[in-house]
Structure formats: C-alpha cells, structure tokens
Amino acid sequence: MFEPKRLHPISAIINFVKTLKDAALPLIIVLVLNGNIFSGEVDWIPLLIWIGVLLLVLGSGIIRWLRFTYRMEEGELRIEYGLIFRKKRYIPIDRIQSLDFSEGIFHRPLNLVKVSVETAGSTGNEKAEAELTAIRREDASSLEEAIFQEKKRRYGRQDGEVSETEELQAEMEEPKRVKVYAMSMKEIVMMAVTSGGAGVVISGVAVFFSQFMDLLPVGTIYNEILDWIQIGVLVVAFTALVILLVAYGISIVMTILRYANFSVFIDGDDLIITRGWLEKKQMTIPLNRIQGVRMEENLIRQPLGYASVTLISAGGSVLKNDEHQLRLLPMIKEAKVGEILKKVLPDYDVVDDFHQPPKRSLLRYILRHSWFGFVAAIPISIFFFPYGLLSILAGFFLAVLGWLAYHDAGWNVLGDQLTLRSRGIIKQTYFMKKYRIQASYEKQTYFQRRTHLSSIEVMLTSGGGRALASCYYLEKKDTEEMMEWYRVKRSAEKPSEE
Amino acid sequence: MEQQPTQRISQRALTLWRIYGWIQVGIILLLTIGLTVTVFLWEWPWWIVLIGLGIALLEVLSMVWLVPTLRWKRWRYDVTETEIDLQYGLFIVTRTLVPMVRVQHVDTEQGPLLRKFRLSTISISTAATVHKIPALDEREAERLRQSISSLARVAEDDV
Numbered sequence: 001m002f003e004p005k006r007l008h009p010i011s012a013i014i015n016f017v018k019t020l021k022d023a024a025l026p027l028i029i030v031l032v033l034n035g036n037i038f039s040g041e042v043d044w045i046p047l048l049i050w051i052g053v054l055l056l057v058l059g060s061g062i063i064r065w066l067r068f069t070y071r072m073e074e075g076e077l078r079i080e081y082g083l084i085f086r087k088k089r090y091i092p093i094d095r096i097q098s099l100d101f102s103e104g105i106f107h108r109p110l111n112l113v114k115v116s117v118e119t120a121g122s123t124g125n126e127k128a129e130a131e132l133t134a135i136r137r138e139d140a141s142s143l144e145e146a147i148f149q150e151k152k153r154r155y156g157r158q159d160g161e162v163s164e165t166e167e168l169q170a171e172m173e174e175p176k177r178v179k180v181y182a183m184s185m186k187e188i189v190m191m192a193v194t195s196g197g198a199g200v201v202i203s204g205v206a207v208f209f210s211q212f213m214d215l216l217p218v219g220t221i222y223n224e225i226l227d228w229i230q231i232g233v234l235v236v237a238f239t240a241l242v243i244l245l246v247a248y249g250i251s252i253v254m255t256i257l258r259y260a261n262f263s264v265f266i267d268g269d270d271l272i273i274t275r276g277w278l279e280k281k282q283m284t285i286p287l288n289r290i291q292g293v294r295m296e297e298n299l300i301r302q303p304l305g306y307a308s309v310t311l312i313s314a315g316g317s318v319l320k321n322d323e324h325q326l327r328l329l330p331m332i333k334e335a336k337v338g339e340i341l342k343k344v345l346p347d348y349d350v351v352d353d354f355h356q357p358p359k360r361s362l363l364r365y366i367l368r369h370s371w372f373g374f375v376a377a378i379p380i381s382i383f384f385f386p387y388g389l390l391s392i393l394a395g396f397f398l399a400v401l402g403w404l405a406y407h408d409a410g411w412n413v414l415g416d417q418l419t420l421r422s423r424g425i426i427k428q429t430y431f432m433k434k435y436r437i438q439a440s441y442e443k444q445t446y447f448q449r450r451t452h453l454s455s456i457e458v459m460l461t462s463g464g465g466r467a468l469a470s471c472y473y474l475e476k477k478d479t480e481e482m483m484e485w486y487r488v489k490r491s492a493e494k495p496s497e498e
Numbered sequence: 499m500e501q502q503p504t505q506r507i508s509q510r511a512l513t514l515w516r517i518y519g520w521i522q523v524g525i526i527l528l529l530t531i532g533l534t535v536t537v538f539l540w541e542w543p544w545w546i547v548l549i550g551l552g553i554a555l556l557e558v559l560s561m562v563w564l565v566p567t568l569r570w571k572r573w574r575y576d577v578t579e580t581e582i583d584l585q586y587g588l589f590i591v592t593r594t595l596v597p598m599v600r601v602q603h604v605d606t607e608q609g610p611l612l613r614k615f616r617l618s619t620i621s622i623s624t625a626a627t628v629h630k631i632p633a634l635d636e637r638e639a640e641r642l643r644q645s646i647s648s649l650a651r652v653a654e655d656d657v
Binding site: 435437438440441443444445446459483486487 | 587595597626
C-alpha cells in the first residue's frame with residue numbers, strides 16, 4: 001500500500017454537507033429575512049449571492065477531496081491535504097493505538113466507512129489525530145491489516161528471535177472477536193424512556209395539572225371574561241405540554257436509533273463497542289488504557305433497579321465527544337452488573353459490602369447538601385413573600401438528598417482494588433485499581449479533627465482530563481487505612497525488585 | 499500514617515509570605531486613601547473610611563501574622579524512593595500521597611521575589627494532577643527535582 005490513495009468521491013459531498021450544517025443558521029436567517037419566497041416577490045441579488053456561496057462551498061468540498069491523499073510509507077501513515085495551504089501529516093505506525101470505524105447515512109448504501117486514527121498522544125480534547133472521511137470497507141480493513149503487519153514486523157525485529165515472532169503471528173492470526181455483551185431492545189427502550197428528558201416531561205405534566213386544577217374552582221366563580229383568560233392559560237399550558245411530549249418522543253426515538261444493536265466485543269487486547277442503526281459506530285479501547293470503572297444510578301433509574309456503567313480510559317479521542325461514547329453498559333439491571341463485568345473486565349470485582357460513614361456524619365451530610373438551599377430560600381422568601389416560602393421545601397428536598405447521600409456513601413478495599421461509593425445527585429460507584437490511581441488525598445477540617453472524621457479523594461486520569469472519586473466524612477482510621485493501603489504495598493514491592 | 503511527614507519548607511518562606519501580606523495591606527491602604535479623598539470631595543459619610551482601615555487592620559492580623567505562621571507550620575513533605583507525601587492546608591488539612599511511578603515530570607519555578615530570597619517552587623506532575631511544594635530553599639528544590647526525576651525514571655510506568 002505505497003501509492004497515494006484518495007478517499008471515496010462521496011467525501012466531497014460529506015464535506016459539503018458538513019460545512020453547510022455549520023453555516024445552516026446564518027443561511028436560514030438570511031433566507032427568512034430576505035423573505036417573500038412564498039409570496040413570489042423574491043429579491044434576486046441576495047439569493048444569487050447565496051447560490052454563489054453554496055457553489056463555492058461545494059467546490060471547496062470537491063477540491064479538498066481532490067487534494068486529500070493517504071498512503072503507507074516507511075512505517076508511517078502519510079496524509080497530505082489542504083485547500084490552499086498544503087499540509088502533510090505523517091503518523092508513525094508505532095504511535096497508532098487504534099482505528100475506529102463509523103458509518104453515517106452516506107456511508108451505508110455504498111459500503112463505506114469513516115476511519116478515525118487514534119494515537120497514544122491524542123489526549124482528551126483534541127480531535128482524532130487523523131480522519132479519513134470515507135473509504136471503502138475493504139480498503140479500511142487492508143489499512144488495518146497493513147498497520148498490524150507493520151507493527152508486528154517491528155516487534156519481531158526488536159525481539160530478534162524468529163521463532164518467537166512466528167509464534168506470535170500464529171497466535172495473533174486466530175479470529176478472536178468474542179461477543180461479551182449485547183443490550184436487549186427492552187433495555188434500550190427503558191433507557192430512552194428514563195433518560196434526562198423524562199424529568200422535564202414529568203415536571204411539565206405537573207405544571208399542566210396544577211394549572212388545570214386552578215381552573216376548576218375559579219372558572220365557576222368568575223365571569224366569562226376571566227374564564228377566557230383562564231382558558232387562554234390552559235391553551236398555552238396544553239401547547240407547552242404537547243411540545244414537551246413531542247420533544248420527549250423525539251429524544252426517545254433518537255436514543256433508540258443511537259443505541260440499537262449495542263454490543264461489546266473483546267478482540268485480543270482491545271475492547272470494541274459497536275452501536276447504532278442509521279449511523280453505525282465502532283469504538284476500540286485498548287484494555288490496558290482503562291483506568292477504572294464507574295457505575296451510576298440516577299434518581300429515576302435507581303428505583304427501577306437500573307444502573308449504567310462507564311469506562312474511565314486514558315487518551316484516545318473517542319472520549320472527547322461525549323460521555324455516552326464510553327458507556328460500557330448503558331442500561332443494566334444493577335444486580336447483573338457484577339456478572340457481566342466479570343466477563344468483560346475480569347480484574348474488577350463488583351463488591352457490595354461497604355464500610356459506611358459513622359452515625360455522627362449524618363448531620364454533616366445533610367448540611368452539606370442542603371445549606372445552600374436554605375440560605376437561598378431566605379432572599380426568595382423575602383422578595384416573593386407568600387409564595388417564596390415554598391422555596392424552603394427545596395431546602396428540605398436537598399436535606400433528604402443529603403440523608404440519601406449519607407446512606408449511600410461507603411468504601412471497600414479488596415486486594416488491589418479500591419471501591420468508593422458516593423452521591424451528589426446521582427449515586428456513583430468507582431471501581432479502581434491501586435496501580436491506576438494517580439494520587440490520593442486525605443482531607444480533614446478543623447472541626448472534623450475534633451470528631452475524628454476525615455474524607456478521602458482519589459484521582460484517576462481519563463481522556464477528558466481527570467476523574468475524582470471521593471467519599472466524605474468517614475472515620476479517621478478508615479481513611480488512614482485506605483491511605484496506608486495505597487502506600488504499604490508500594491514500599492513492600494520495592495525490595496523484591498532489587 | 500499517624501505521624502506527619504518530616505521535612506519542612508524553608509523558614510524564609512515565612513518572611514516571603516509576610517511580604518505578600520504587606521503588599522495586600524498596601525493595596526487596601528491605597529484604596530482607603532482614594533476613598534478618603536472622595537469622602538472629602540463629595541461629603542460621603544466618614545465611616546466608610548473606617549471600614550477601609552478596619553479591613554486593612556484585619557489583613558495585617560490575618561494575612562501578615564496568622565495565615566503565614568499557620569501555613570508554614572502545617573506544610574510538611576517527604577520524598578522517599580517510592581512516594582511523595584505532602585501535608586498542607588489551613589482550615590482543611592490535606593494529606594496527599596503520590597507514588598513515584600505516577601510522576602511524569604518535575605518543574606521548578608522562581609519569581610523575582612522568590613529569587614531574592616533564594617527560594618524556589620517545585621511542581622510535580624502526574625497524568626492527572628499537579629502537586630506543588632512552595633518556597634523551598636533553591637538548592638533543596640534543585641536536589642529534589644533531580645532526585646525525583648531520576649527516581650521516576652527508574653520506576654516503571656504502566657499508564
């Protein structure tokens with residue numbers, strides 16, 4: 001694969017659509033302001049300008065496609081591109097961590113894929129090191145194969161032992177993609193229904209009914225004009241409700257499309273997640289980049305017994321887009337997490353006996369969660385006198401949340417694994433390995449010292465930067481035990497190395 | 499774990515922090531003087547000046563006297579072959595453990611005031627965090643930087 005190759009011509013169209021999508025808002029605004037298209041009186045000159053702009057964008061898409069070439073040469077993936085300034089990007093094969101394939105609606109009918117090249121260096125917020133907008137699937141696999149061969153050749157050379165290389169080769173060539181998890185349709189639907197949008201809709205329904213309830217007694221007492229106003233309010237509330245429901249429906253459908261066929265594979269040293277219906281996505285996460293696992297249960301899903309499990313992984317631009325991408329188990333019965341995680345990441349134990357903070361921490365938890373609510377309630381109550389007092393209820397709600405947080409907090413040390421569970425609003429459980437923890441903190445305020453309490457915080461690195469796991473107001477000796485756990489083996493380990 | 503780390507930061511840090519405190523007090527005093535002028539010009543109530551002076555006095559008490567002393571007393575560190583152990587914080591006392599294997603690089607930095615006092619701040623970076631030890635004696639900082647970076651190189655990294 002040494003001759004420079006172009007992408008599939010469709011990428012010119014994709015470029016065009018992408019640019020258009022970015023510029024859609026100004027375009028639409030100008031068209032609307034320009035107006036009168038529907039009434040027949042079209043202002044021709046601005047319209048022509050816009051047609052010109054469109055052609056220009058299309059042209060630049062085509063030229064960009066013409067200019068973009070990629071090839072494998074001298075152990076590097078060499079990409080040359082650029083509309084006006086010609087740019088060259090050479091990526092050494094060694095540094096390529098993985099190739100991620102995804103398919104959009106343009107790709108599927110033509111059997112094409114978009115390839116994102118991930119390198120060890122591409123941390124967090126940057127884009128993928130390189131992106132091939134659209135190439136044929138065969139080309140993509142041969143590219144993958146070429147990279148694989150190249151890497152193997154290098155390692156072989158390094159080892160210097162032919163026999164070992166061959167053995168390695170034989171071992172590596174076995175087809176070994178093992179499916180370890182697939183999400184059922186029921187779970188996908190459950191997830192869509194209980195997604196964040198649900199809260200908005202529920203509150204919308206509540207507002208609607210409160211309006212409706214108001215209407216009933218008032219309508220019988222006041223005169224017709226007032227009735228009209230009330231009905232007006234009702235109509236507005238009803239419309240808002242319908243809009244909310246529609247938005248909710250759309251978000252459900254989107255979620256279902258996005259997560260359909262969600263499955264997790266293990267391929268040698270990589271974890272592969274594929275999902276999506278219209279747009280098919282595939283993510284590759286090298287197992288040795290995984291830093292920890294986080295289980296989350298929000299207030300809607302927890303009573304239903306569902307949780308979601310997210311991977312914390314270092315590097316790779318897969319992570320940059322949104323958290324969703326690293327969901328290992330987006331929606332799963334909490335009771336089944338352990339069983340499935342055992343298959344995917346056998347190193348991690350889902351423990352369920354937690355050491356909890358002592359009784360005397362309860363008040364601290366409640367205050368920690370609710371003080372802001374109560375303080376904020378003071379000015380609100382004063383300025384909106386009678387109804388403002390309702391804001392105190394919010395304080396009580398937060399206090400209940402604080403009580404829940406106290407109830408949920410806990411820690412566990414098992415072998416080289418630390419598990420910390422805590423709740424802000426969402427209940428989070430972090431499963432972490434000692435050798436992945438970047439730093440650990442023990443914190444104690446002046447007042448906590450007098451009551452022998454202290455908090456623990458543990459820092460992991462993740463694609464987005466870092467992840468902090470914590471557990472507050474534990475017995476001082478508990479946090480000390482954890483710090484000691486983090487320390488002890490390190491010093492015991494050292495002599496054996498020497 | 500019960501015992502604190504053994505090393506302390508340079509005694510000169512105390513003087514340095516007091517100077518920082520005085521600088522803050524100076525700024526407050528300047529503002530108060532400006533305020534006094536406006537009070538005379540527009541005949542604002544005179545107690546506004548008192549507020550300014552009061553804040554300046556509190557600053558002297560806290561930022562010049564109390565805070566640097568407490569902060570210095572609290573700051574302790576230990577650098578061993580296997581880990582870095584820090585303790586700091588005024589109201590919230592934080593104890594930090596950083597295993598040597600996690601250290602990615604070490605920097606020392608020195609501003610003009612720090613240089614005058616032959617002090618230096620060392621920052622230790624891991625993949626996720628940065629830890630600073632402020633106001634070390636510059637020779638000590640240099641020695642520490644070299645020893646940490648050589649220790650970190652020896653320790654194997656698996657992130």
